[in-house]
Amino acid sequence: MMFGSADALVQLAIKSRDPYVAAAVHELATGITKLELEALICGTRRTALAIARWEHTPASVLTALAGVHDEAIELRLDKNPGTSSSVLSGLYEEARSKDKAGLTKLIAQHLNSGTEVLRRIALHANDSECLLALSKNPAANAKVLAELSERASGSDIAVAIHKNIAQNASASAELLTRIFDASDVYTQAAILGHANCLAWLIAKAAASEEVLMMRVLARNRRVSKESLQRYAACEDAGVRAGVAANALTPVALFRHLIKDKSELVRREVASRVDLSEEHIEALSRDDDIWVRQRIARSPTTSLDVLYRLAVDAVADVRRAVARNSMSTVHLLNMLAEDKNAWVRSGVAYQANASQRILMKLADDKDVDVLSGVANNPNTPQSILKELVSSNEADVRRGVILNKSAARNTLLPLLEDPYYLHRVLLVHNPHLQAQDKWSLRDDPDFQVRFSVYRWAANICLKMPDTFLVTK
Amino acid sequence: MSKILVIAEHRRNDLRPVSLELIGAANGLKKSADDKVLVAVIGSQADAFVPALSVNGVDELVVVKGPSADFDPDVFEASVSALIAAHNPAVVLLPHSVDSLGYASSLASKAGYGFATDVYIVEYQGDELVATRGGYNQKVNVEVDFPGKSTVVLTIRPSVFKPLDGAGSPAVSHMDAPSVQSRSQNKDYVEVGGGNDIDITTVDFIMSIGRGIGEETNVEQFRELADEAGATLCCSRPIADAGWLPKSRQVGQSGKVVGSCKLYVAMGISGSIQHMAGMKHVPTIIAVNTDPGASIFTIAKYGIVADIFDIEEELKAQLAA
Ligand SMILES: Cc1cc2nc3c(=O)[nH]c(=O)nc-3n(C[C@H](O)[C@H](O)[C@H](O)COP(=O)(O)OP(=O)(O)OC[C@H]3O[C@@H](n4cnc5c(N)ncnc54)[C@H](O)[C@@H]3O)c2cc1C
Numbered sequence: 001m002m003f004g005s006a007d008a009l010v011q012l013a014i015k016s017r018d019p020y021v022a023a024a025v026h027e028l029a030t031g032i033t034k035l036e037l038e039a040l041i042c043g044t045r046r047t048a049l050a051i052a053r054w055e056h057t058p059a060s061v062l063t064a065l066a067g068v069h070d071e072a073i074e075l076r077l078d079k080n081p082g083t084s085s086s087v088l089s090g091l092y093e094e095a096r097s098k099d100k101a102g103l104t105k106l107i108a109q110h111l112n113s114g115t116e117v118l119r120r121i122a123l124h125a126n127d128s129e130c131l132l133a134l135s136k137n138p139a140a141n142a143k144v145l146a147e148l149s150e151r152a153s154g155s156d157i158a159v160a161i162h163k164n165i166a167q168n169a170s171a172s173a174e175l176l177t178r179i180f181d182a183s184d185v186y187t188q189a190a191i192l193g194h195a196n197c198l199a200w201l202i203a204k205a206a207a208s209e210e211v212l213m214m215r216v217l218a219r220n221r222r223v224s225k226e227s228l229q230r231y232a233a234c235e236d237a238g239v240r241a242g243v244a245a246n247a248l249t250p251v252a253l254f255r256h257l258i259k260d261k262s263e264l265v266r267r268e269v270a271s272r273v274d275l276s277e278e279h280i281e282a283l284s285r286d287d288d289i290w291v292r293q294r295i296a297r298s299p300t301t302s303l304d305v306l307y308r309l310a311v312d313a314v315a316d317v318r319r320a321v322a323r324n325s326m327s328t329v330h331l332l333n334m335l336a337e338d339k340n341a342w343v344r345s346g347v348a349y350q351a352n353a354s355q356r357i358l359m360k361l362a363d364d365k366d367v368d369v370l371s372g373v374a375n376n377p378n379t380p381q382s383i384l385k386e387l388v389s390s391n392e393a394d395v396r397r398g399v400i401l402n403k404s405a406a407r408n409t410l411l412p413l414l415e416d417p418y419y420l421h422r423v424l425l426v427h428n429p430h431l432q433a434q435d436k437w438s439l440r441d442d443p444d445f446q447v448r449f450s451v452y453r454w455a456a457n458i459c460l461k462m463p464d465t466f467l468v469t470k
Numbered sequence: 471m472s473k474i475l476v477i478a479e480h481r482r483n484d485l486r487p488v489s490l491e492l493i494g495a496a497n498g499l500k501k502s503a504d505d506k507v508l509v510a511v512i513g514s515q516a517d518a519f520v521p522a523l524s525v526n527g528v529d530e531l532v533v534v535k536g537p538s539a540d541f542d543p544d545v546f547e548a549s550v551s552a553l554i555a556a557h558n559p560a561v562v563l564l565p566h567s568v569d570s571l572g573y574a575s576s577l578a579s580k581a582g583y584g585f586a587t588d589v590y591i592v593e594y595q596g597d598e599l600v601a602t603r604g605g606y607n608q609k610v611n612v613e614v615d616f617p618g619k620s621t622v623v624l625t626i627r628p629s630v631f632k633p634l635d636g637a638g639s640p641a642v643s644h645m646d647a648p649s650v651q652s653r654s655q656n657k658d659y660v661e662v663g664g665g666n667d668i669d670i671t672t673v674d675f676i677m678s679i680g681r682g683i684g685e686e687t688n689v690e691q692f693r694e695l696a697d698e699a700g701a702t703l704c705c706s707r708p709i710a711d712a713g714w715l716p717k718s719r720q721v722g723q724s725g726k727v728v729g730s731c732k733l734y735v736a737m738g739i740s741g742s743i744q745h746m747a748g749m750k751h752v753p754t755i756i757a758v759n760t761d762p763g764a765s766i767f768t769i770a771k772y773g774i775v776a777d778i779f780d781i782e783e784e785l786k787a788q789l790a791a
Contacts, residue, residue: 055742079763081763106763109762109763110763111761111763133762136762136775137762164775167775167776193780215783215784215787219783236787236791237787237790237791238783238784238786238787238788238790238791239787241783241786241787241790242783262790264786264787264790267694290690290693290694293690294690297687297690316690316693320690323686341716342667342716345713345716346713348713349712349713367717368713368716368717368718371711371713371717372713375713393724394710394711394717397711398711401711420724
């Protein structure tokens with residue numbers, strides 16, 4: 001019999017005396033039952049500390065733990081990525097009143113910290129570590145970063161702060177322009193690569209002879225064709241590679257780069273999706289394996305070339321053909337016989353692999369090949385059923401991760417010795433509610449937590465519906 | 471004075487690195503300057519390993535001439551038994567390897583020696599020898615002691631103990647392996663599993679990629695970069711689970727512990743407890759991650775808050791320059 005309602009679920013959790021189960025359903029409870037759950041969660045200090053640190057702890061539990069006012073718990077809450085903005089705000093007050101710079105730094109870098117808290121850190125924190133942490137935090141908005149920049153100007157850490165701001169996605173065009181001139185070449189290069197950098201700044205910088213700037217600009221889609229032309233003739237291979245990678249580079253330019261003396265440049269050319277047959281043909285015969293590998297992987301490469309690369313002396317090239325989304329069943333059938341297991345594994349994971357190929361590969365001894373067969377949605381259920389009893393945990397996990405694995409195939413895995421597998425099954429869409437619920441008394445706390453959390457989520461999403469099954 | 475006996479392991483004419491790790495472990499067990507570390511190497515070509523085993527920390531080297539160059543469980547069991555009878559060591563250290571699994575338990579059980587396998591910490595607590603091994607699927611540390619045992623046989627987990635630096639000049643002696651009826655025969659040598667892949671537990675420079683690489687098509691550019699930088703490319707579990715790199719390249723609790731690694735560059739890896747279990751001991755860890763709060767930064771010597779693709783491009787340009 002399964003629980004009947006949110007209340008019944010909470011009662012079961014209380015009855016279990018299990019702090020992790022209590023944490024899983026905490027969000028559902030109110031009033032006295034909530035307090036009972038919290039008593040379980042904080043039953044021993046060790047449990048409370050572990051739950052405060054645990055990455056899966058629900059936000060509502062973290063909020064409750066903040067009320068305990070224990071410094072060791074607070075430290076863990078500051079570090080926990082799930083801690084909510086309101087809890088962090090309270091923790092900031094506490095850290096500030098006790099002058100705890102270490103805790104303030106954790107709040108300054110937390111992605112859930114609210115704008116107001118971050119702004120106060122920008123204006124009031126005196127510890128340079130806190131200010132540096134804040135300058136890297138993408139949760140700090142343009143205004144906070146501008147205030148921070150202003151406050152840091154002229155200080156010892158101004159250069160470091162501006163370097164971080166130049167890479168912070170929230171920095172505004174105005175701020176980036178303001179700090180550009182006074183910055184060193186590294187920060188300037190970062191500003192030029194920033195999505196908010198103004199076009200006129202890019203145009204102005206395009207005249208620079210500084211290699212670092214040219215490397216960044218050569219990849220920039222907002223740079224002029226004339227600049228790309230100049231960069232294509234640059235001595236530095238990194239700059240020419242940038243031109244080869246730039247989608248705006250005209251055909252006339254990369255035709256010339258196909259024969260570049262640096263393989264770094266030719267590899268970038270080989271990654272393009274706008275190559276002509278003639279270019280592909282030339283690059284598929286390149287001496288560098290990574291150039292050939294990229295051609296073997298490209299969806300624009302013709303079947304003729306793919307057949308030739310499928311017998312390349314280098315396994316990485318053959319594997320790339322095996323992973324190419326345009327490879328045909330015939331080609332894959334050929335590669336399924338490859339002497340190298342990593343190539344065969346590439347076929348086993350291929351979405352185009354036929355049932356027949358997968359049945360052949362199911363006789364392989366290599367764990368990567370078998371994991372691919374287990375993962376592949378085209379694999380017949382009969383084979384998946386056999387793989388369920390593999391001695392290799394990786395292979396059994398492949399079946400669990402297989403989008404087509406049917407309920408009957410998966411059922412024996414509810415008793416898999418590896419707890420991770422049982423956790424994954426709780427999230428599997430092909431298993432029924434009663435299958436998942438059967439794991440509620442699992443010996444592993446993570447499995448029990450997952451089952452109760454799954455049930456709690458159903459109650460949260462559909463408070464008025466369901467939940468009685470056999 | 472007490473003796474610690476180490477049994478060296480070799481395969482296909484190569485001394486296995488774990489042999490030198492055992493010498494490191496044995497030296498950690500010396501209670502006084504009088505204690506001696508004795509290393510034995512068994513096989514028809516065992517003499518060939520004398521130079522490689524003449525290292526700091528070895529007091530005496532015994533070359534046991536056996537009938538075959540390859541491992542044979544019966545010959546090894548009889549030889550180690552004879553060595554124990556001759557030298558009366560307090561502790562015998564064997565590698566926790568497929569070879570030792572073939573005879574260690576039988577050796578210990580027949581003579582009633584103390585015995586523990588897959589040991590990763592071994593020390594004296596007072597006069598008491600205590601070996602630590604994993605229990606419950608490596609979730610708990612189990613401390614094993616051996617009351618009343620004058621000889622204890624331990625199989626030691628590879629890639630945990632550090633070899634000692636420097637050469638040595640041990641006294642070398644010879645003995646013949648006892649003649650025994652061998653019940654097995656070497657027919658062929660077959661490399662198991664991802665046979666043609668590198669053993670990541672033995673390499674010293676690793677670049678590791680995680681879910682931050684986004685798509686499978688991006689894996690190859692990191693392969694290129696790792697090749698150019700002279701690193702071995704490894705990964706976190708989601709990458710191996712997706713079949714983007716072989717399982718043998720997975721670092722972590724359910725993957726491998728990269729015991730010999732000196733430099734580990736983590737690219738787009740968050741630093742879960744399970745991943746760190748395989749690499750947190752590495753002396754120099756460099757982490758690249760866009761999230762400044764990523765746990766990996768807590769163990770990194772150098773942290774770079776940046777996009778791995780920017781770093782990859784720049785490193786390649788630097789290497790090409
Ligand atoms: C029983 C068990 C055993 C396990 N065993 C292992 C194991 O052996 N090994 C293992 O690794 N895991 C193992 N795991 C899984 C582990 O819990 C984590 O899920 C896994 O390590 C996460 O891998 P990741 O860091 O690659 O991915 P994520 O945690 O998703 O991290 C990706 C990181 O990339 C960063 N990022 C994203 N884009 C970019 C970019 N462009 N530039 C820079 N950074 C970027 C993100 O900020 C994030 O920090 C195990 C789990 C369980 C339960």
